[in-house]
Amino acid sequence: MEEVLERYIPERAIDPCLGLIKKYGIHLKIVNQRITRHGDYRMLPGGGHMITVNSMSNKYRFLITLIHEFAHLVAFETYGRRIKPHGKEWKYTFQQMMLPFLRPEIFPNQLLPLLARHFKNPKASSSTDSALSLALGEFDSEVRDKQYVFELPEGSLFRLYNGRIFRKGRKKIKRYQCVEVATGKLYLFQPQAEVEWLAKS
Template sequence: MSEVLLKYIPELAVPSCFELIKANNVHLKIVNERVTRHGDYRRHPDGFHQITVNASLNKYRFLITLIHEIAHLVAFEKYGRNIKPHGDEWKLTFQRLMVPFIRPEVFPSQLLPLLARHFRNPKASSDTDATLSLALKQFDPLNDKNYIFEIPYGSVFRIHNGKIFKKVALRTKRYECVEVSSGRIYLFNPNAEVELLPS
């Protein structure tokens, strides 16, 4: 398991992650990319714990996602199955499990202040923290995608499922975009990756 983890997370995080996996009896499954989520935790009827994480994540996002999912398991075991999935108990557990990793031997120094800020009150997904998400994306392999916040108003773009939209306005923190075929309005996070189409 340690050799497998070494391919996906920073080297100095491997021993602690391996211990967490062993101590919590986790069956870790590394899967092909799912667009809607980075990871997932399930407790099977026979009592075994399965965590899946997308293989395509960079090593820093993979580590955060793995600890996020282990925090679900630990919080449910400690506080019971009736807690909110991303409620206070999960937040406290996630913070406690993540603190040992937020150090310069594990994360690049430019990420540390952003992680420290994020983990004061962790969100259900690191993607909803646009600053942290953008900082993490710089460690992804290069691709031809743009972020919504980068493209001009009036631009037409395609998303992962092939639907085409036009960027029209900023509403508080998210961008209002019109689906070209239906005229319906959708809201996008600033750091959603899209394919810009020629106008």
Template sequence: MSNIFHKYIPEKSIPFVQFLIDEHSFDLKIVNQRQTKHGDFRKLPNGRFQITVNNNLNKYQFLLTLVHEIAHHVTHQKFGRVQPHGKEWKTVFQHLMLPFLRPDIYPMEMLPLLANYFKNPKASTDADVNLSLALRGNTAETGKHFIFDIPYGSFFEFKNIIYKRGNKRRTRYECLNMKNNKVYLFNQNVEITKKTFK
């Protein structure tokens, strides 16, 4: 298994990940990108546990997502059915992530952002705008833009719907849905496709 990991996670994290896989029995599947999630954890009908992680993530995102999902598995083993991202999971996730928060695994500039996130980890790293941007290397997918990169009044497409970018509130942008004329709040790190109308 560790041979596969060279492609997906930072080199120095491989022994720790291998230890977690050996310690907590589960099947790992690397799957095609899903729009709504980076990874998931579930119990299969045969009683085995399976973790899936998207194949389009960079090494830093992949590692964080994998440990996030392993934390669900460990929490399930230790506590049974509890809140998916409740205090038990947060504690387990913080504990499992500690060996990875090193400058030979995550770049120096990411470590303070990760430390801040792990004070109270959320269900998704996307909720932490600065960390989310740093994990992506501050660059959007090819052909996409971040909302904060497009001018006020610009049109953009998100999940097949056209929006018009409005004012920035504290951390989010008001965007007008051109289909139903309602205003929605978007995180500034959401990736969108710019639209130009002649």
């Protein structure tokens, strides 16, 4: 397992993560990239635990995702199975579990202030934190063939991973109002949502 973790998380994070895996008897599964989620946790029928995380080259994003899923397990064990998946118990657990990792030996200095701010009130996904998401993106080694919604000119057409096509509208508070071309329905998009830019209407 140590050799596997060496490929996916920062070196100084390996021992603490191995300790969590052993303590809770976690089966860690790394899978091909899934569009809809970075990772998930579930209890196995025999009482064991499985954490699944997308394979990704960004070690910092992988580590945050892994601790996010550890926090689900620990929150359920601590507070019971009836808590909300991303409720106050999970947020508190995620905060406490991330604190030992928020060090310059693990994360680059430019990420630490953004992480400190994010973990004052962690969200269900770090992707909804625009500043953190963009900063983490600087450490992606994959070739980027998509654009963020906020980068597109107003009126641009763009396509989602599922083929649906939208026209970008104006920003409303924090998100962009976009119209689905096929239905005329209005949807709100996070600024850092990744899409395929088709054309300016």
